[in-house]
Amino acid sequence: xxxxxxxxxxxxxxxxxxxxxxxxxxxxxxxxxxxxxxxxxxxxxxxxxxxxxxxxxxxxxxxxxxxxxxxxxxxxxxxxxxxxxxxxxxxxxxxxxxxxxxxxxxxxxxxxxxxxxxxxxxxxxxxxxxxxxxxxxxxxxxxxxxxxxxxxxxxxxxxxxxxxxxxxxxxxxxxxxxxxxxxxxxxxxxxxxxxxxxxxxxxxxxxxxxxxxxxxxxxxxxxxxxxxxxxxxxxxxxxxxxxxxxxxxxxxxxxxxxxxxxxxxxxxxxxxxxxxxxx
Amino acid sequence: xxxxxxxxxxxxxxxxxxxxxxxxxxxxxxxxxxxxxxxxxxxxxxxxxxxxxxxxxxxxxxxxxxxxxxxxxxxxxxxxxxxxxxxxxxxxxxxxxxxxxxxxxxxxxxxxxxxxxxxxxxxxxxxxxxxxxxxxxxxxxxxxxxxxxxxxxxxxxxxxxxxxxxxxxxxxxxxxxxxxxxxxxxxxxxxxxxxxxxxxxxxxxxxxxxxxxxxxxxxxxxxxxxxxxxxxxxxxxxxxxxxxxxxxxxxxxxxxxxxxxxxxxxxxxxxxxxxxxxxxxxxxxxxxxxxxxxxxxxxxxxxxxxxxxxxxxxxxxxxxxxxxxxxxxxxxxxxxxxxxxxxxxxxxxxxxxxxxxxxxxxxxxxxxxxxxxxxxxxxxxxxxxxxxxxxxxxxxxxxxxxxxxxxxxxxxxxxxxxxxxxxxxxxxxxxxxxxxxxxxxxxxxxxxxxxxxxxxxxxxxxxxxxxxxxxxxxxxxxxxxxxxxxxxxxxxxxxxxxxxxxxxxxxxxxxxxxxxxxxxxxxxxxxxxxxxxxxxxxxxxxxxxxxxxxxxxxxxxxxxxxxxxxxxxxxxxxxxxxxxxx
Numbered sequence: 001x002x003x004x005x006x007x008x009x010x011x012x013x014x015x016x017x018x019x020x021x022x023x024x025x026x027x028x029x030x031x032x033x034x035x036x037x038x039x040x041x042x043x044x045x046x047x048x049x050x051x052x053x054x055x056x057x058x059x060x061x062x063x064x065x066x067x068x069x070x071x072x073x074x075x076x077x078x079x080x081x082x083x084x085x086x087x088x089x090x091x092x093x094x095x096x097x098x099x100x101x102x103x104x105x106x107x108x109x110x111x112x113x114x115x116x117x118x119x120x121x122x123x124x125x126x127x128x129x130x131x132x133x134x135x136x137x138x139x140x141x142x143x144x145x146x147x148x149x150x151x152x153x154x155x156x157x158x159x160x161x162x163x164x165x166x167x168x169x170x171x172x173x174x175x176x177x178x179x180x181x182x183x184x185x186x187x188x189x190x191x192x193x194x195x196x197x198x199x200x201x202x203x204x205x206x207x208x209x210x211x212x213x214x215x216x217x218x219x220x221x222x223x224x225x226x227x228x229x230x231x232x233x234x235x236x237x238x239x240x241x242x243x244x245x246x247x248x249x250x251x252x253x254x255x256x257x258x259x260x261x262x263x264x265x266x267x268x269x270x271x272x273x274x275x276x277x278x279x
Numbered sequence: 280x281x282x283x284x285x286x287x288x289x290x291x292x293x294x295x296x297x298x299x300x301x302x303x304x305x306x307x308x309x310x311x312x313x314x315x316x317x318x319x320x321x322x323x324x325x326x327x328x329x330x331x332x333x334x335x336x337x338x339x340x341x342x343x344x345x346x347x348x349x350x351x352x353x354x355x356x357x358x359x360x361x362x363x364x365x366x367x368x369x370x371x372x373x374x375x376x377x378x379x380x381x382x383x384x385x386x387x388x389x390x391x392x393x394x395x396x397x398x399x400x401x402x403x404x405x406x407x408x409x410x411x412x413x414x415x416x417x418x419x420x421x422x423x424x425x426x427x428x429x430x431x432x433x434x435x436x437x438x439x440x441x442x443x444x445x446x447x448x449x450x451x452x453x454x455x456x457x458x459x460x461x462x463x464x465x466x467x468x469x470x471x472x473x474x475x476x477x478x479x480x481x482x483x484x485x486x487x488x489x490x491x492x493x494x495x496x497x498x499x500x501x502x503x504x505x506x507x508x509x510x511x512x513x514x515x516x517x518x519x520x521x522x523x524x525x526x527x528x529x530x531x532x533x534x535x536x537x538x539x540x541x542x543x544x545x546x547x548x549x550x551x552x553x554x555x556x557x558x559x560x561x562x563x564x565x566x567x568x569x570x571x572x573x574x575x576x577x578x579x580x581x582x583x584x585x586x587x588x589x590x591x592x593x594x595x596x597x598x599x600x601x602x603x604x605x606x607x608x609x610x611x612x613x614x615x616x617x618x619x620x621x622x623x624x625x626x627x628x629x630x631x632x633x634x635x636x637x638x639x640x641x642x643x644x645x646x647x648x649x650x651x652x653x654x655x656x657x658x659x660x661x662x663x664x665x666x667x668x669x670x671x672x673x674x675x676x677x678x679x680x681x682x683x684x685x686x687x688x689x690x691x692x693x694x695x696x697x698x699x700x701x702x703x704x705x706x707x708x709x710x711x712x713x714x715x716x717x718x719x720x721x722x723x724x725x726x727x728x729x730x731x732x733x734x735x736x737x738x739x740x741x742x743x744x745x746x747x748x749x750x751x752x753x754x755x756x757x758x759x760x761x762x763x764x765x766x767x768x769x770x771x772x773x774x775x776x777x778x779x780x781x782x783x784x785x786x787x788x789x790x791x792x793x794x795x796x797x798x799x800x801x802x803x804x805x806x807x808x809x810x811x812x813x814x815x816x817x818x819x820x821x822x823x824x825x826x827x828x829x830x831x832x833x834x835x836x837x838x839x840x841x842x843x844x845x846x847x848x849x850x851x852x853x854x855x856x857x858x859x860x861x
Contacts, residue, residue: 168660174651177674177675181678189666273664
């Protein structure tokens with residue numbers, strides 16, 4: 001509850017929160033089928049119809065309504081982005097904390113594995129995983145999660161190492177606090193700021209990676225819609241039907257803006273040093 | 280005669296609206312050739328900002344001079360107003376006419392360049408020297424600040440030199456172009472007492488040699504007695520009092536100056552030790568902490584396979600016992616092993632050998648908890664900024680299997696009240712408290728488990744003098760009330776004199792002198808103890824010349840399997856032992 005009030009009181013939180021809420025609403029309506037038209041229905045006569053009163057954002061090459069497809073596409077893209085980032089953040093935090101806490105050999109082994117993963121370009125690694133597991137929504141989620149795990153591991157490990165050497169951790173040891181308590185209350189709690197920033201950035205990247213995978217035909221499978229797939233379908237028709245590119249592109253752009261604003265606000269709200277000045 | 284520097288009605292502000300956020304308000308002073316002005320004040324008094332305004336370095340920290348004038352008489356006797364000068368002109372004046380040294384010599388030098396290159400840079404920029412000439416000038420500069428073996432040291436990088444040596448290098452750089460004004464911003468605060476005495480002696484000697492003027496900024500009014508001609512006392516951005524050295528020290532007018540002079544711990548050679556809670560002669564009571572033959576060694580590894588080739592003997596056979604209600608001060612310089620001893624007692628570092636036993640108190644709360652608790656030096660680093668005070672105080676209880684129930688909460692509020700913090704503190708966060716209040720919080724946290732021994736590792740060193748005095752009083756009160764035994768680790772003899780019953784002087788990992796505080800402080804027997812005591816700055820020592828001692832601390836790295844010869848002790852009086860040096 002306090003977080004909600006904090007977001008509302010924070011200027012960029014209000015804007016970012018409103019954007020994200022609007023997207024969630026659109027995705028929810030899309031899931032319930034409350035779209036202006038059936039997103040899969042092909043209106044043959046109205047192929048490549050420019051935006052007007054009937055088709056708010058025009059139609060595509062097969063005569064499908066772009067606005068309706070966008071609404072279902074948002075749901076699809078967000079599902080992939082949210083879950084993949086959640087998995088990556090969880091795995092990365094656990095691995096990063098483990099590397100920092102156990103140190104020495106464990107740190108070496110874990111971080112070298114992460115280095116190997118980081119050495120591959122993101123899309124190539126995702127391609128490899130999907131090639132092995134076969135395309136589909138859940139394989140995309142897993143692939144993107146694996147690709148972004150090393151980044152979270154690195155983001156967590158560095159600050160965790162320095163926090164581990166701080167005096168309040170030494171103090172905790174002198175009371176005999178358990179490692180679990182030190183890891184959660186002293187290390188993890190102080191990692192909230194870098195993690196929030198990283199999560200908002202990763203959400204934006206994950207949307208783009210999903211778009212990239214769909215573009216290559218390995219993410220969301222047609223005829224289902226996703227923001228990336230719609231963008232990639234538009235590339236040959238850029239001059240004849242620019243709305244096919246503009247609407248998904250702008251949708252992706254605004255969603256990324258929303259995530260970043262909301263992330264900045266969350267970072268401030270979760271910092272006790274900032275709390276007084278906002279509230 | 281026109282003064283060298285004349286500051287008139289100086290105002291400095293920060294932020295977007297500097298007029299509204301003034302941190303220095305209407306400061307005026309004159310400085311004649313060869314004079315030394317000491318600016319004294321506590322943190323936040325605006326003393327550093329005043330000094331940084333003179334060479335306009337304050338501009339780089341986001342500050343702006345909002346009013347007043349700073350008139351410098353230049354070499355050609357022209358008067359130059361620094362407040363309105365443009366940056367290119369200032370660059371010529373900085374270094375050439377106004378030199379500056381900072382508090383942290385470790386961070387003021389570039390770690391990847393040799394000190395030779397860094398000294399030469401100053402000669403290159405201001406005197407146009409190059410190549411061999413510059414190197415020769417750099418060597419002379421090092422000789423001038425009494426660095427032995429200067430020619431070889433030029434090739435050293437900063438990490439190869441100690442803090443005191445680096446501060447000398449900084450002074451050499453600042454003096455490279457014979458500035459007529461040297462600004463020293465707390466130049467000895469980060470250094471050990473004996474090194475501090477050396478640097479002060481060096482500055483006094485250089486001042487006599489060159490006839491330069493100096494502005495010396497410090498929080499320690501006791502330190503300025505040896506060097507200053509005039510004192511300016513600052514509080515909250517205003518100059519509350521200024522005048523001649525003797526006048527200020529002997530006959531202060533402003534209440535704040537009186538307060539500062541009263542709060543600063545005066546070292547009285549053992550005459551001001553505590554009279555209460557002395558050790559009784561019969562040894563029937565069981566000690567609260569007994570340390571026997573404590574040894575801490577860190578292996579030194581080298582070669583391809585990381586074989587241990589030697590060991591750092593950080594603590595080398597330390598024994599002492601500590602009675603309930605007694606304070607044992609462990610005194611020594613950085614690297615002497617005093618902190619390592621404390622950390623070993625708490626189990627933060629593993630001891631190589633030796634035993635220690637601590638008496639466990641029979642209380643309901645925190646059964647089986649460590650009977651030894653610790654208060655750390657830095658109150659800003661020892662509290663987790665993300666936890667509320669309630670969570671911070673609850674942690675020791677939770678760690679020992681307790682629960683946050685009504686009893687714990689009651690204990691928290693009593694302790695908070697006892698250490699002098701407001702009752703509504705529980706729901707607040709560490710950043711809302713000042714340094715002194717945070718240290719009180721740390722003390723309250725250490726007392727949550729009813730320890731019998733509290734280790735205070737430089738616990739008051741980071742605090743302003745007036746805050747320091749109040750925290751010391753609190754510690755003494757708590758000791759009487761709860762019968763606590765303190766292991767008080769400090770480098771500051773004057774503070775130690777106020778709180779200790781017994782003193783152990785530690786040098787190179789070994790206790791060299793131990794005994795009753797009065798006896799050790801009034802009749803030090805070991806040469807190292809004498810040196811430490813001689814280095815303590817007091818306001819009684821005015822314009823006293825310090826001996827310049829350039830000896831380095833010996834290396835603690837010993838070959839594998841090295842064992843120190845067993846200690847032989849000379850007894851002086853009932854409770855005063857001194858190690859016999861081989």
